[in-house]
Amino acid sequence: MTFSQLEIFVVVAELCGFTLAAQQLGISQSAVSHTLKKLEEDLGVSLIERNKSQAELTVAGTRLLPRAREILGLAETIRQEAADIKGLQLGSLRIGSFGPTSSLRLLPEILESYRKQFPNIEVRIDEGNDQQVVQWLQERRVDVGFVVLPDEHFDTFALIEDQMVALIPKTHSLANKDEIVLQDLCHVPFILTEAGSAQLISKLFASEDLIPDIRYRTTQLMTTIALVAKGEGVALVAELALPQALPTDGYVVRQVAPQYKRTIGLALHSTRQASPAAQAFIKMAVQLLKK
Known part of the structure; x- marks a missing residue:
């Protein structure tokens, strides 16, 4: 062999x-x-x-x-x-990334600094939803991956915290409320996005003994936003996942009470066995995002 x-x-x-x-x-x-x-x-x-x-x-x-x-x-x-x-400083690094939070908000800043310090490291980015990234880590298809914490299956490093917010069609009566409670979202068609928070959202409803009326399941956040804007339903998403420059015609963003936090971090099988390229990436990410 x-x-x-x-x-x-x-x-x-x-x-x-x-x-x-x-x-x-x-x-x-x-x-x-x-x-x-x-x-x-x-x-x-x-x-x-x-x-x-x-x-x-x-x-x-x-x-x-x-x-x-x-x-x-x-x-x-x-x-x-x-x-x-x-x-x-040679080698390769394979990263698992999910949704806009890691792919658009976190990775560009980290990779810009990483490339300057390690120009000869070949970086490959595999993108999927949060559950896929966990599976890729388990299968060792990626060296390091962005995950929703906590996750006891891997060595993990917390990077950033945000909160869940509600997306409401502008024409819906809920748009007149300053804050939304989970129960409000159970009386209207619900759009479940699987781009990075599906498991967390399901746990939140379950913790309150609530069952949302899921009309659509989407894998792309942009699809979720478009459906909400068309009045097809409401959604619960991570605030950092929302595109920064996207016009909000057709929908509004509302705070959820009480606040439900989400922590994003990096995970890998073993810090001790990780390659120098992976260790350097994690160290740089923590330094940049924990400023």
């Missing part, structure tokens, strides 16, 4: 195909197939199902994929630490 074999296995699994994997790795498809077959022979199990239109993981492949990513991550850490000893 070699690092090259494990890398090819991971790329084929992530791209769900031999052709795409070959293109990304810059080698022939036959080389990808041969290398993967040799790995399967060495392990004595089948990793990829080949008789379908897409390459799919077998049961063994699904179980071993996180381990392969872990081994490759540790190998990258060794390479980066060796480069640091030689006075170099």
